Structure formats: C-alpha cells, structure tokens
Amino acid sequence: MDAVMLSRIQFASTTLFHFIFVPLSIGLVFLIAIMETLYVFKGNEMYKKMAKFWGQLFLINFAVGVVTGILQEFQFGMNWSNYSRFVGDVFGAPLAVEALLAFFMESTFIGLWIFGWDRLSKKVHLLCIWLVSLGTIISAFWILAANSFMQHPVGFEINNGRAEMNDFFALITNPQVLVEFPHTVFGSFATGAFLLTGVSAFKLLKKQEVEFFKKSFLIGMIVAVVSGMGIAFTGHYQAQYLVKTQPMKMAASEGLWNDSADPAPWTLAALIDTENKENSAEIKVPYLLSYLSYSKFSGVVEGMNTLQSRYEEKYGEGNYIPPVKTTFWSFRIMIISGGLMIVLALFGAIQALRGRLETSKKYLKLMVPAIFLPLIGSATGWIMTEIGRQPWVVFGYMTTADAVSPNVSAGQVLFSLITFSAIYLLLAIVMAYLFIRVIKKGPVEETQDTHHTADPFDGKGGHAYAK
Structure with a gap:
C-alpha cells in the first residue's frame, strides 16, 4: 500500500479508538450531573453514592481519552502536511478554541469536583460537575465545527493557494455543524446511558447492590429513551441536509447508481456490483427514500452516474464516486444500531416503571452486550460520513491524495x-482492567470521618469510601 492509503488507515484507526472515549465522557458526566442534582435537591444519600461510583468510570475514561486525543492533532502535521498548509488558517481556529477554552474548562472543574466533596458547598460542588458537562459539550461543538468545514467549506477565501478565514461567524454557524452537533450530542448521551444500564443489568443479574443499580438503571433508561428519539429526529434532518450539500454521499449510502423513481424507494439491502455500476439484487421499501430526503412521499433522488458527470464538468476528469459498499453498509449498521437502542430503551423503561425489571432476566442479559450498540452506531456513522466524502478531504477544494505529506514514505x-x-x-x-476492577468492587459506603484524605476515589477511608 502507498503512503496515502496507509495514512488514511492510521488516521481512521486512531480516530475510531479515540472516538470510543469522547461520546462516553460526554454521556457519563451528563448522567453524573443528573445524579448529583437529585442528591442536592432530594437529600437522598443514595444519589451521592451513585455520582461517586459512576464518577470513577468517567475519570478513567476521561484520562485515557486525553492521551488518545493528543495524537489526533499531531497527525495533521506528520501525515497530512499539505492539508494543514492549505486549511490551517481555517481549521486551526476551532481546534485552538477547543483546547484553550473547552478542554481547560473541563480540566479545571473536574479537579474541583474530585477534591471538592465536603469542602465546597453542595450547590457549588454541583455547579462544578455541570460545568464539566457543559465543557465536554462545548468541546464537541468546536471539533465538529472544524470537521464541518471539511464537509461544507464556508467562511473563507483562497489567497496564494491557501484557504484563509474571512468570516469566523460563518464558520461556527455552518449549517453542517448545526445538523451534526445535536446528532452527536444525543448519540453521546445514549452512549453514557447504555454503559450505565449495561453495568447495572450485570449487577442486577448478580443480585448485588440491587436498590443502587435499580435507580441507576432507571436514570439511564430515561436518558436512553430521550436520546434515542433525539438521534432519530436529528439524523433525519441531517439526511435531508446531505441531499442538498453532498448528494454523491447520499447516493452512495443508498447504492443508487441512476436517478431514482418518483417517489423514491429506500433500499433496505442490496448486492452491489461496483465494477459494472449496478445492483444485482435489492430489497426496497416504497416511498421511504423520498420521505427521508424531502419529508414528503414524492421526489427524485439523483444517482451516482448523474452526479459523476456533473462533477467532471465542474472539477475536471476523475472518479468522484466514493467506496460505495463501505458507505452503503456502514449507514445501515448505524440505522440498525439506533433502532435497537430505541426498542431496548423503551422496553426497559416500561419494565422499570412497572417494577418488573428484576424479573426480566432475558432482557437484562441483552442489556450487557447492548453497551456496545451506541459505540457501533457512532463508529459506523463516522465511517459513513468520512468515507462517503471521498475523494475529497475538503469538499470541492482538495482531494485526499493531494493532502498527504509529500516527504513521508x-x-x-x-x-x-x-x-x-x-x-x-x-x-x-489497561482501561478494561480498571473498568472491571471498579465495577466488581461496586459502590462503597462513606465513613463518618470526613476530614482527612487527599483522594476522594482511593477507597481507603477518610471522607471517601470504606468497605
């Protein structure tokens, strides 16, 4: 393989691994903030214990996420220097704001939250964890603002062969980021919620700390239901925007070689022949693609062959069709993952509210591996988003082949x-070991002595925990 393909594989592998931690951090800290809010306003010590227990998992995840995230930005200079040279003036701005504002905000208030138990007032301490949650969400916004520029470039002009920003407001109000951001945030909340419910389900099956994990499960399920619905609606809006700005990606995600019929059916599954540019077999749902694209049961969706001809006229000769099979199937895996999350969340919420959760053994067993559903959905959604944009690294302005570092072999x-x-x-x-260790130990009781300890998560007495 050449340097371009290897650089793409490296960036994809490191990004997919890092992306495990980002949505999990956003989702977990949001749930912890809810738990501490319940503690402060209800006065129930159980919620305080819940915030501390799940806080341990959040801190482990956050620490590993920071380490894996550092490499992401280094790669722009190492493997993608031509890209950095071309868009650095635009792309670097939101990344800098993310590091200097959002990440520092998260780090500062995480420290106050960790060491502020019984030192800060309840409401000030609660404010700290909500500010951490807000910081993670703001951080996601700035990262998505940078990525949205690659999908739909705005707020810049070309000078001396470089993209130079001339409208920062246009960059942060890019319609692309406005549809990506809520979808990503809801997906992150679902990721945290399904970790919460999966671990709780495991503990309930073991009949360990039953009351504690029943309450945790219910909070997770409520967030999972709301998040699942949010994912579905925001994903619908994102698909409609895709039809307008990146119709080739939309066509590839549907395996649509020629213009659709009117109304357009949605392809559930297909045997895709990329060599002959046709599908040898298809299972279709009538009308559905038109509705997904235009919110009405009529309308033609352009095919890849039509768009290829148009792009050749606009950008010159070349292959503008992305890897169709990868785009097509990653989109469907994402949809299946999201659908399963909604079904499981609704069923679990109903069972929990009816008091039948502990007796639903089969359901609880399903919820343990279901921890991975949001991660699978996020990963395949990212793959579809990035692979479907090929051959562009900055849509319409720079191809991926031109973006790689010329002097890296x-x-x-x-x-x-x-x-x-x-x-x-x-x-x-290491992360799996630490997670399993914390989960096996479970929540622990506080001692009466609340004055002498340095680490609130050490599990060794003081004002923290003791068995």
Whole structure:
C-alpha cells in the first residue's frame, strides 16, 4: 500500500479508538450531573453514592481519552502536511478554541469536583460537575465545527493557494455543524446511558447492590429513551441536509447508481456490483427514500452516474464516486444500531416503571452486550460520513491524495501505524482492567470521618469510601 492509503488507515484507526472515549465522557458526566442534582435537591444519600461510583468510570475514561486525543492533532502535521498548509488558517481556529477554552474548562472543574466533596458547598460542588458537562459539550461543538468545514467549506477565501478565514461567524454557524452537533450530542448521551444500564443489568443479574443499580438503571433508561428519539429526529434532518450539500454521499449510502423513481424507494439491502455500476439484487421499501430526503412521499433522488458527470464538468476528469459498499453498509449498521437502542430503551423503561425489571432476566442479559450498540452506531456513522466524502478531504477544494505529506514514505507511516496500534492496544487493556476492577468492587459506603484524605476515589477511608 502507498503512503496515502496507509495514512488514511492510521488516521481512521486512531480516530475510531479515540472516538470510543469522547461520546462516553460526554454521556457519563451528563448522567453524573443528573445524579448529583437529585442528591442536592432530594437529600437522598443514595444519589451521592451513585455520582461517586459512576464518577470513577468517567475519570478513567476521561484520562485515557486525553492521551488518545493528543495524537489526533499531531497527525495533521506528520501525515497530512499539505492539508494543514492549505486549511490551517481555517481549521486551526476551532481546534485552538477547543483546547484553550473547552478542554481547560473541563480540566479545571473536574479537579474541583474530585477534591471538592465536603469542602465546597453542595450547590457549588454541583455547579462544578455541570460545568464539566457543559465543557465536554462545548468541546464537541468546536471539533465538529472544524470537521464541518471539511464537509461544507464556508467562511473563507483562497489567497496564494491557501484557504484563509474571512468570516469566523460563518464558520461556527455552518449549517453542517448545526445538523451534526445535536446528532452527536444525543448519540453521546445514549452512549453514557447504555454503559450505565449495561453495568447495572450485570449487577442486577448478580443480585448485588440491587436498590443502587435499580435507580441507576432507571436514570439511564430515561436518558436512553430521550436520546434515542433525539438521534432519530436529528439524523433525519441531517439526511435531508446531505441531499442538498453532498448528494454523491447520499447516493452512495443508498447504492443508487441512476436517478431514482418518483417517489423514491429506500433500499433496505442490496448486492452491489461496483465494477459494472449496478445492483444485482435489492430489497426496497416504497416511498421511504423520498420521505427521508424531502419529508414528503414524492421526489427524485439523483444517482451516482448523474452526479459523476456533473462533477467532471465542474472539477475536471476523475472518479468522484466514493467506496460505495463501505458507505452503503456502514449507514445501515448505524440505522440498525439506533433502532435497537430505541426498542431496548423503551422496553426497559416500561419494565422499570412497572417494577418488573428484576424479573426480566432475558432482557437484562441483552442489556450487557447492548453497551456496545451506541459505540457501533457512532463508529459506523463516522465511517459513513468520512468515507462517503471521498475523494475529497475538503469538499470541492482538495482531494485526499493531494493532502498527504509529500516527504513521508509508506515505510515510515507503516512503522508509526504499528507502533500506535500497539500503544492503543495496551491502553485498551489497561482501561478494561480498571473498568472491571471498579465495577466488581461496586459502590462503597462513606465513613463518618470526613476530614482527612487527599483522594476522594482511593477507597481507603477518610471522607471517601470504606468497605
């Protein structure tokens, strides 16, 4: 493989691994903030214990996420120097704001939250965790603002062969980020909620700390239901925007080679023949693609062959059709994951509210592996978003082949790919070990002595915990 493909594989692998931690951090800290809010306003010590227990998992996840995230920005200079040179003036601004504002905000108030138990007033301490939650959400916004520029470039002009920002407000109000951001946030809330319910389900099956994990499960289920609906609605709006701005991606995600009929059916599954540019077999749902695209049961959706001809006229000769099979199936895996999340969340919420949760053994067993559903949905959604944009790295202005560093050899990229993969594997093992250790130990009781400890999560007495 050449340096371009290896650089793409490296960026994809490190991003997919890092993206495990980002939505989990956003979702978990939001749930912890809800728990502490219930503690402050209801005075029930159970909610305080819940915030502390789930806080341990959040802190582990946050720490590993920081380590894996550092590499992401380094890669722009290492493997993608032509890209950085072209868009650095635009792309660098939201990344800088994210680091200097959102990340510092998260880090500062995480520290206050960790060491502020019984030192700060209840409401000030509660404010700290909500500010951490707000910081993670703001951080997501700035990252998505940078990514949205790659999908739909706005707020810039070309000078001396470089993209230079001339409208910061246009950059942060890019319609692309306005549809991506809520979808990502709801997906993150669902990720945290399904970790909460999955761990709680495991503990309930073991009949350990039953009351504690029943309450945790119910909070997680309520958030999961709301998030699942939010994912569905915001995803619908995102698809409609895609038809307008990146019709080729939309066509590839549907395996649509030629213009659709009117009304357009949605392809549930297909045997895609990319060599002959046709589908040898298809299962279709009538009218549905028109509704997804235009919110009405009529309307033609353009096919890849039509768009290829148009792009050749506009951008010159070349292949503007992305990897169709990857785009098509990643989109469907994302939809299946989202649908299963909604079904499981609704059923679980009903069972919990009826008091039948503990007796639903089969359902609880399903909820343990269901922890991974939001992660699968997020990963495949990201794959569809990025692969479906190919061959562009900045849509309409720079191709991926032109963005790679010219002086980095395939051997150098391969070496770094192997090295980073080994480090990430080690981090994954460490994180899994720490998660399992905390989950097995479970929530622990506070002692009466609340004056002498440095670490509120050490589990060794003081004002923290003791068995």
